[in-house]
Amino acid sequence: MKENKFFPEMSGNFGFGCMRLPMKDEQVDYDEFNKMIDSFIDAGFNYFDTAHGYIGGKSETAIRDCLSKRYPRDRFLLTNKLSDSYFNSQEDIRPFLEKQLELCGVDYFDFYLMHAQDSGNYGKYKKYKAYETAVKLKEEGLIRHVGLSFHDKAEVLDMILTEHPEAEVVQIQFNYADFEDASVESRKVYEVCEKHQKPVIVMEPVKGGSLVNLPDEASSVFRSLGGGSNASYAMRFAAGFPQMAMVISGMSNLEQMLDNIATMSDYKPLSFEEERAVNEVRRILGSINIIPCTSCKYCVEQNQCPMDIRIPDMFAALNSYETFHNWNTKYYYGAVITNDGHGKAGDCIGCGGCESVCPQHLPITELLAKVSEVFDK
Helix, strand or coil, X not given: CCECCCCCCCECXXXXXXXXXXXXXXXXXXXXXXXXXXXXHHCCCCEEECCCCHHHHHHHHXXXXXXXXXXXXXXXXXXXXXXXXXXXXXXXXXXXXXXXXXXXXXXXXXXXXXXXXXXXXXXXXXXXXXXXXXXXXXXXXXXXXXXXXECCCHHHHHHHHHHCCCCCEXXXXXXXXXXXXXXXXXXXXXXHHHHCCCXXXXXXXXXXXXXXXXXXXXXXXXXXXXXXXXXXXXXXXXXXXXXXXXXXXXXXXXXXXXXHHHHHHCCCCCCHHHHHHXXXXXHHHHCCCCCCCXXXXXXXXXXXXXXXXCHHHHHHHHHHHHHHCCHHHHHHHHHHHCCCCCECHHHCCCCCHHHHHCCCCCCHHHXXXXXXXXXXX
């Protein structure tokens, strides 16, 4: 495995994101997760990423039971995050970190990120000196590297990195669909990282699965190349920029894991022909009206919807219907998304709580009205 040019302790440039783990009866499927971890480590990779809110707290305990208890600490790197909903003073930060360490079954985190930084929450991190506190925890050995994950415009990141040059790494949403997107600004955000000479960790390289399940017109472009899955082209695009230290993929089954391992174990940048294909797929996707939701579930896990609406599933259903116009999407909406008492899109009361925590800054209440127009009638 090629040594990482930014962090020698990283093995390769492919990380395991633990936000979309395999599930069975609303619990993490430990048997499948164990197989995925074993395949990942056996292939020579070692970077795992989690956060306290992932899967309602089940990600951290699954890491403890399936990774920390089964492998020596020097066989893996673990990243966790300080989310703004879990501290309300500087004094809250240390006990929260200690709780995360306990839940994950480790004595230190290799990377600790100020989570989902944007113009709305950055003031809280600044007020309670979260960056400075993390540096002190690093000096005590509880953290090896301090950084941030980011969801906002490039100018906001430039301000944060100017005020906090101690940040050692930046995690950004980066994929070919968002590269020139005006709301995400993947390219511009990446260029800010280059300006400040910060290594980059990529999240959402396949955009929550949207770049795997492409419409047929887009998939046919990649098929014409004669090899490689849709996911492989997305992963290779994201990894192909000079400042990229790591590309994280959130995988929910062993098949996805093995496909990514095949791509990243012998990583090769995109060829000129493949870059042209990616640009053509981007053009095709840009012509379809798709909601850019990544299914991070912040809207339902960090905000308690008073109508219990499963927002990401709603948007996935509408995206699928508008892309493929398949009859079973409407069936899925009625039989799965709104079952067990969950609210319909039309039940939204417009309180806006979901919008306040959405990393993509989506107009969720407006979009739910659109979902309702398609499915609730």
